[in-house]
Amino acid sequence: MKSDYLFVYGTLLKGFNSYMSKFLDKNSEFVGEGYFNGKLFEVSWYPGAVLSKIASERVYGHIFKIHDHIKTFKILDDYEGVGEASTEYPNEYRRELIETFLNDGTILRTWVYLYNNPTDHLRLIASGDYLKES
Structure with missing residues (x-):
């Protein structure tokens, strides 16, 4: 299944001061918060996020519509450590298509980079909002 939407919750957030955040901003259109x-x-x-079936457990972030799906995801996949070919942290994340929610209630199928390792030793960010914690 294909989607041109990407949900981000960490160093790719709009306004985050990083090279890759700026790359995403130049290669996509900001859709909204969700x-x-x-x-x-x-x-x-x-940060790293994992899925939950509990409605009260939420990860907050931004949704973007990607302009050049193939080129942009190739660069982002490498940055996020997706796949064996990733140079620094192979398979640290996986890109998965999930159901996300804009703050106005709109439901979108978006790609998201989910943490692909055990989390039992990691500190939970209880608010689900990386910008509040950083």
Whole structure:
């Protein structure tokens, strides 16, 4: 299944001062703020999220519409450590298509980078909002 939407919750957030946040801003259109059902953890200087079936557990972030799906996701996949070919942290994240919610209630199928390792040793970001915690 294909989607041109991406949900971000960490260093790719709009306004976050990073090279990759600026790259995403140049290669997409900001759609709005929203959330998905999940838990957010502090991995290192960056967060990682996992899915949850509990409606009250939410990860908050921004949704973007990607302009050039193939080019942009190739660069983002490498940055996020998706796949064996990733240079620094292979398979640290996986890109998955999930149901997300804009703050106005609109439901979108978006790609999201989910943390792909155990979380039991990581600190939970209880608010689900990385910008509030950083």
